[in-house]
Amino acid sequence: MTTTPHGRPFPRPAVSALPQPVLPALTRRNFLRLTAGAGAGLMLGACSGGSGGGQGAGTATGTATGTAGATAAAGEYTGPAVDLAFWNGFTGGDGPLLLEIVNRFNEEHENINVAMNALEWAQFYSTLPSATSSGEGPDVAAMHLDQIATNAARGVIMPLDDVAAGLELSESDFAGTVWNAGIYQDVRYGIPLDVHMYGFYYNKTLMEQAGLDPESPPQTRDEYMAALEALKAEGIQGHWVSPFLFTGGHTFYSLLWQFGGDLFNEDVSEATWNSEAGVEAITWMRSLIEEGYSPADVGQDAEHIAFQNDQNAFIWNGIWQINGYGDTEGLEWGVAQIPQIGDERAVWASSHNFVIPNNRGADPNKQQAAAVFIDWVSEQSLDWAKAGQVPARNSVRESAEFAELTEQNVFAEELDYVHFVPTVPGIPDAMAEIETGVNEAILGSKEPQQALDDAAQRANEALEANRERYQA
Amino acid sequence: MATQIDATAGAGSRGFERPAGGSGGRGRGSGLTPYLFLAPYLVLFTVFVLVPALYGLWISLHTWDFLLPNKPFVGLQNYLNLMTRETAVGDSFWQSMGATGKFTLYSVPLLLVIPLLIALVLNKKFPGRTFFRAVFFAPYVLGVAVIGLLWRFLLDPTAGLLNYMLNLLPWVDGNIPWTTATPWVWVSLVAATVWWTLGFNAVIYLAGLQDISLDLYEAASVDGAKTLQKFFYITLPSLKRVLLLVTTLTVLASANMFGQALLITQGAPGTETRTAIMYIAEEGLGNFRMGNAAAMSYILALFLILASLAIFAFFRRFGED
Numbered sequence: 001m002t003t004t005p006h007g008r009p010f011p012r013p014a015v016s017a018l019p020q021p022v023l024p025a026l027t028r029r030n031f032l033r034l035t036a037g038a039g040a041g042l043m044l045g046a047c048s049g050g051s052g053g054g055q056g057a058g059t060a061t062g063t064a065t066g067t068a069g070a071t072a073a074a075g076e077y078t079g080p081a082v083d084l085a086f087w088n089g090f091t092g093g094d095g096p097l098l099l100e101i102v103n104r105f106n107e108e109h110e111n112i113n114v115a116m117n118a119l120e121w122a123q124f125y126s127t128l129p130s131a132t133s134s135g136e137g138p139d140v141a142a143m144h145l146d147q148i149a150t151n152a153a154r155g156v157i158m159p160l161d162d163v164a165a166g167l168e169l170s171e172s173d174f175a176g177t178v179w180n181a182g183i184y185q186d187v188r189y190g191i192p193l194d195v196h197m198y199g200f201y202y203n204k205t206l207m208e209q210a211g212l213d214p215e216s217p218p219q220t221r222d223e224y225m226a227a228l229e230a231l232k233a234e235g236i237q238g239h240w241v242s243p244f245l246f247t248g249g250h251t252f253y254s255l256l257w258q259f260g261g262d263l264f265n266e267d268v269s270e271a272t273w274n275s276e277a278g279v280e281a282i283t284w285m286r287s288l289i290e291e292g293y294s295p296a297d298v299g300q301d302a303e304h305i306a307f308q309n310d311q312n313a314f315i316w317n318g319i320w321q322i323n324g325y326g327d328t329e330g331l332e333w334g335v336a337q338i339p340q341i342g343d344e345r346a347v348w349a350s351s352h353n354f355v356i357p358n359n360r361g362a363d364p365n366k367q368q369a370a371a372v373f374i375d376w377v378s379e380q381s382l383d384w385a386k387a388g389q390v391p392a393r394n395s396v397r398e399s400a401e402f403a404e405l406t407e408q409n410v411f412a413e414e415l416d417y418v419h420f421v422p423t424v425p426g427i428p429d430a431m432a433e434i435e436t437g438v439n440e441a442i443l444g445s446k447e448p449q450q451a452l453d454d455a456a457q458r459a460n461e462a463l464e465a466n467r468e469r470y471q472a
Numbered sequence: 473m474a475t476q477i478d479a480t481a482g483a484g485s486r487g488f489e490r491p492a493g494g495s496g497g498r499g500r501g502s503g504l505t506p507y508l509f510l511a512p513y514l515v516l517f518t519v520f521v522l523v524p525a526l527y528g529l530w531i532s533l534h535t536w537d538f539l540l541p542n543k544p545f546v547g548l549q550n551y552l553n554l555m556t557r558e559t560a561v562g563d564s565f566w567q568s569m570g571a572t573g574k575f576t577l578y579s580v581p582l583l584l585v586i587p588l589l590i591a592l593v594l595n596k597k598f599p600g601r602t603f604f605r606a607v608f609f610a611p612y613v614l615g616v617a618v619i620g621l622l623w624r625f626l627l628d629p630t631a632g633l634l635n636y637m638l639n640l641l642p643w644v645d646g647n648i649p650w651t652t653a654t655p656w657v658w659v660s661l662v663a664a665t666v667w668w669t670l671g672f673n674a675v676i677y678l679a680g681l682q683d684i685s686l687d688l689y690e691a692a693s694v695d696g697a698k699t700l701q702k703f704f705y706i707t708l709p710s711l712k713r714v715l716l717l718v719t720t721l722t723v724l725a726s727a728n729m730f731g732q733a734l735l736i737t738q739g740a741p742g743t744e745t746r747t748a749i750m751y752i753a754e755e756g757l758g759n760f761r762m763g764n765a766a767a768m769s770y771i772l773a774l775f776l777i778l779a780s781l782a783i784f785a786f787f788r789r790f791g792e793d
Contacts (some may be wrong), residue, residue: 123673126757129539154539154760240630244738297649299628306631327603429759440742443652451742458560465761469537 031303080367081111084373087119087128088142088352093323094387099382105376112369114140128357129156140370142193145181145351146421146428152184153425153470157355158261159187163371167191167378174392175415178351190353191374194389194426195379196319197418198250198412199411202337206313206330210234215472217336224339228293231313238313239301241285241294242443244405245286245435246302248285250348251316252438256283257419258342263434268424268468271459273434274452277342282441289442297443306331319411320388335407337414349418352394354378390415430459532766537553539760550767561755565768566750567743569775571733575747576726579662583722584715587670591677592707605678609671616668620735623664627651627736651737657745661732668732669725680714681707716787723779727772748772 029356090098102116117138119127125147131137137351151157160182164170171179175195182190200275204214210230218224231238242248253263261277264270272278288294304321306312308328316338325333337348354374356367377384381391382401390412391397397412421427437455440446446454532550534543555733557563578747594605611619626633627650650660688706697705708715730749733739739746746754752772757766 110626132541154537156539199598241738295630295647297629297647297652299630299632299651300624302628302631305628309631426759429761432754432758436739436743439740443741445653445741445744458564458713462759469535469540469542469761471542 017465019260051336066318077109077112077365077369079111079361081113082113082363082366082369082375084114084140084366084369085138086114086116086140086142086373087124087138088116088118089124090142091118091120093327094131094320094389097387098384101377101380104380105373109372112373114373115309126189129154132156132357132359135362137357137359138364139357139359139366140373141355141357142352143190143355145178145190145192145353146423148182148190148355149184149423149425150428151355152187152189155358158358158367159189160356161188161189163356163374164188164191166371167375168253171342173394175390175394175397176418177420178392181420182353184423184425189361190355192376192392193352193354193378194366194384195349195351195415195418196389197317197411198254198338198347199319199407199414200336201307201315201317201321201325202334202336203307203310203313204334205310206236206238207229209254210236210313214332214334217334217339219336219339221339221341224341227314228288228291232292236313237295237311239288239366240291240298240312240315241288241442242298242303243439244300246301247315248298248442249435249438250318252278252281252285252434253348253419253421254316254338254346255284255341257346258340258344258347260343264422264430265302268422268427269463271430271434271463273437273457274449274456278452279448280342282438282452285442286444286448296365307331310328318388319408322388322407323386335410335411345414345417346419347414347417349414349420352389423472424466426462429462429466433459433462489660512648528766528769531763532770534763535761536763536766537760538762539729543763544761548762551771553764554767554771561764564743564746564751565748565771568746568748569772571745572727572729572748572772574658575661575665575729575733575745576723578658579665579726579729580719580722582662583670583673583726584719586666587673587718588677590670591674591681594678594705595681598616605675608674611668612671614668614730617665617735618729619668623660624651624687624736625733627660627664652740654741654744657737657740661729661745664736665726665729665732673722676714676718677711680711684710712787718785719787720780722782724776727776727779 086102088098088428101117102114106113121144124141128137128141128151137156141157143157148157169191173179174192178192178195180187182192200217202214202217207214207217207227210227210233212227212230218227228238241251256273256278258261259277259280259283260270261275263273265272271464289296303312303315304317307315307317308331310331322335325331337345354377356370356374378393378395381389381393381396382399383395385391385405385408386404388408390408391402396402402412403409421431433455434452436458438448440454441448441451445451513785531552533547533552534545536543553559554562554565590608594608626630628633629647629649629652632650634650638644638648639646648656650656684707688710689702692702692706728749729747730753732748733745734750737745739750743751748768749772752765754767755768756762
């Protein structure tokens with residue numbers, strides 16, 4: 001099952017994440033200072049001196065978290081042969097496609113060998129910090145947009161301003177707001193690889209059965225309700241409403257924005273999903289169940305399975321399902337932009353970003369090689385788009401080859417109105433609360449307003465605690 | 473050793489019930505010997521249990537994120553936050569403790585009785601006995617991820633096999649929300665857990681049953697005892713120690729339930745089936761609020777210690793005859 005390509009960082013019950021006494025302030029620069037008199041200092045100094053374009057300890061950052069002083073720069077890598085560990089959470093059908101890209105990189109680069117390691121996203125996010133702080137972390141990693149601020153604030157990942165400068169990348173090279181979302185406290189930490197949004201998938205077999213034209217999927221609220229009614233007349237429940245993050249949670253966020261609401265206020269100090277727009281969004285979702293367009297008590301992934309089994313006609317799901325549905329034998333399906341149920345068009349989206357983990361005592365050669373890797377893969381992101389993603393890089397998205405990817409292009413049209421979860425440290429904690437709220441409201445264990453209010457109250461407490469913790 | 477008891481040389485002199493045996497007279501293996509034998513384990517215990525436990529206590533007195541330089545000392549504030557349901561953490565924590573309590577309450581009796589009945593049957597002589605012993609134990613060798621996914625799909629309210637089969641019955645109409653609504657979620661979690669772990673308890677019972685001398689049953693038969701009387705006057709009393717062990721292990725295992733709820737219900741509906749361990753893990757390893765999570769762990773540990781003591785006290789009072 002790959003309907004959950006990323007979740008909130010869910011912990012695993014292992015002992016490996018026991019707290020370890022680590023001093024984040026012990027950056028390489030401080031370490032050099034401490035050991036300046038000893039031979040060790042000379043050795044390390046020599047290392048960073050020989051790192052091609054690496055700026056060694058030259059650029060200290062002014063962030064409160066005391067991240068590593070060294071930032072790698074891009075360009076060629078001419079140093080000694082290095083092995084890079086590349087971690088990510090692509091455990092689904094997208095993993096093998098990325099591995100192919102990595103293998104091609106290895107063939108073209110004699111002195112860099114990248115070994116990819118995919119682990120569940122949840123495990124990835126809870127393992128990366130401890131692995132990195134003990135110097136055992138990967139040399140390069142992929143991470144979701146909404147995790148960047150948290151990991152930057154905790155000193156898990158390195159500033160990449162120099163990498164971006166070296167690659168001569170700027171906002172104009174990338175899709176909309178995704179480029180700026182990789183910035184935390186005026187410092188860049190992520191290089192975007194893709195944008196992945198929700199889209200509208202429809203089952204052509206069922207539409208035909210209900211006398212609907214499978215070539216003109218519903219796009220407005222009226223059309224959508226009429227289609228559901230036609231399906232219902234044929235005994236088909238047209239839009240299964242999931243109470244879980246995949247796909248109910250993301251559907252709620254999209255609707256909230258469509259009705260003119262937002263998840264948080266301007267400075268992200270308060271949750272605002274319990275607004276009128278939020279209640280309207282949940283109420284619409286509940287009404288699908290009450291009107292019989294959806295069964296009640298849809299289990300995890302059941303809406304997704306039912307879609308593949310010709311039982312569920314419409315599903316709002318992530319772009320990463322393109323290959324999954326394409327590989328489903330006998331499934332006749334099409335895609336369209338997310339229907340507009342509220343007052344404006346809007347849809348939830350996220351983005352995978354490359355990051356360089358802040359390994360204690362990392363080898364500058366590796367950091368330089370990692371920058372080369374990021375640049376190269378970013379240019380190859382067309383292949384990545386085939387895994388069910390929209391490339392973040394404009395040059396790739398505007399290429400003739402990308403134009404041939406039918407479904408991806410339909411979803412790419414949503415770029416004008418995609419919404420991201422704000423990049424604030426600790427935001428996943430608050431998002432976990434609305435996940436619970438949506439679950440309660442859809443399953444009917446609480447009234448919509450009550451569920452959203454309770455979730456907002458818990459989230460506000462978490463946001464306040466995080467403000468203190470990250471001193472943001 | 474026990475055969476070489478030298479009653480004159482030191483019985484009780486070192487505080488042991490039995491004298492140390494022949495070597496005692498030569499002055500070697502003095503008081504240190506047992507401790508030396510225990511030392512390897514003691515080292516492991518100290519490094520991996522005692523020190524982390526004390527360190528955890530220290531962590532619980534701070535707002536602690538192991539990666540942030542700023543770890544302010546907050547005294548008992550983490551505990552005080554948990555002592556009230558006014559705060560979100562306190563409210564969520566006690567709800568998760570309640571979920572753990574409910575699960576323990578529902579699952580422990582079943583996990584004590586059903587395996588015992590199975591062990592009694594499997595202790596009889598019949599063709600295919602070894603096969604059935606293996607069958608009942610088999611699910612226990614599966615990991616929680618395997619049984620979790622398995623049951624999640626079997627129990628899925630709309631796409632699951634169980635509801636499909638139930639709907640074939642003429643008097644069943646509609647789907648039962650096995651994984652999305654109370655009280656069905658508890659039925660599901662308890663049933664899956666009982667199916668999964670009963671083999672372990674059954675094997676321990678079986679070992680206990682095989683230790684009971686057949687002479688006792690023969691003597692009872694001669695005295696005209698019926699089957700039930702044999703069970704209550706011979707089998708059950710003979711299993712006293714085994715019962716104590718099984719009860720303690722089962723209560724602790726149930727109180728530590730984590731994977732089943734994570735996979736089968738995801739804590740749904742809402743956070744109804746989010747157990748204490750799930751919440752602690754989420755708070756400490758997901759949200760990196762480790763001070764909070766450590767404080768919760770200590771409260772949970774305190775409950776488990778009290779539960780264990782109560783079990784021991786119960787068996788001491790009602791078990792002695």
